[in-house]
Amino acid sequence: MKIKEWIKTLTFYELLLGMKTTMSHLLRYKPITIQYPHEKKPLPENYRGMLALLKYDDETEKCVGCDLCEAACPSRVIRVVSAEVPGEPTKRYSKEYYMDMTRCLFCGLCVQACPVDALGMTREFEWAVYDKRNLHLNKQQLLAIGDRAFPVREKRIEFQHPNVAHFNVAFQSLPQKES
Ligand code: SF4
Ligand code: SF4
Structure with a gap:
């Protein structure tokens, strides 16, 4: 058991294991950096801006x-x-x-x-x-x-809901009430 651990230490086994994960991600995924302001991420549908x-x-x-x-x-x-x-x-x-x-x-x-x-x-x-x-x-x-x-x-609003607008006495040119 001790010899196995010694061999792992001498060959930088943990380091190589970590580098393997890093390299696999490096080769598998494309870069995700966005060149803002020339490129922009799509905003969510319900985004609340200005x-x-x-x-x-x-x-x-x-x-x-x-x-x-x-x-x-x-x-x-x-x-x-x-x-x-x-x-x-x-x-x-x-x-x-x-x-x-x-x-x-x-x-x-x-x-x-x-x-x-x-x-x-x-x-x-x-x-x-x-x-x-x-x-x-x-x-x-x-x-x-x-x-x-x-x-x-x-x-x-008066034209969206003409029947409601009938009661809006302040509006000068009311649309015709639907019968
Ligand atoms: S103006 Fe006031 S109520 Fe409206 S989004 Fe801003 S903080 Fe909220
Ligand atoms: S109608 Fe009333 S609630 Fe709507 S923006 Fe004007 S003051 Fe604000």
């Missing part, structure tokens, strides 16, 4: 300034300043909308809280900046992200 504000297909903003996203956000990222729609006193919109993306956890709670699907999570992740003040986004910047990330837009 947030965006969305519009309907007629260019009107979806946000109704209800503040629910602000209330739902655990990191106090969002600040909404809402106001009445001029000439339509029962309707509101977000006059100003800010997101401090340095604080965002990308949890998606704001998206879930929004009653009109005005917020969306894009698949954008390349948002490294030298000055973190560039990550304090205003409404126009968030709408621009939404424009490029979600080119296909929904119809206004």
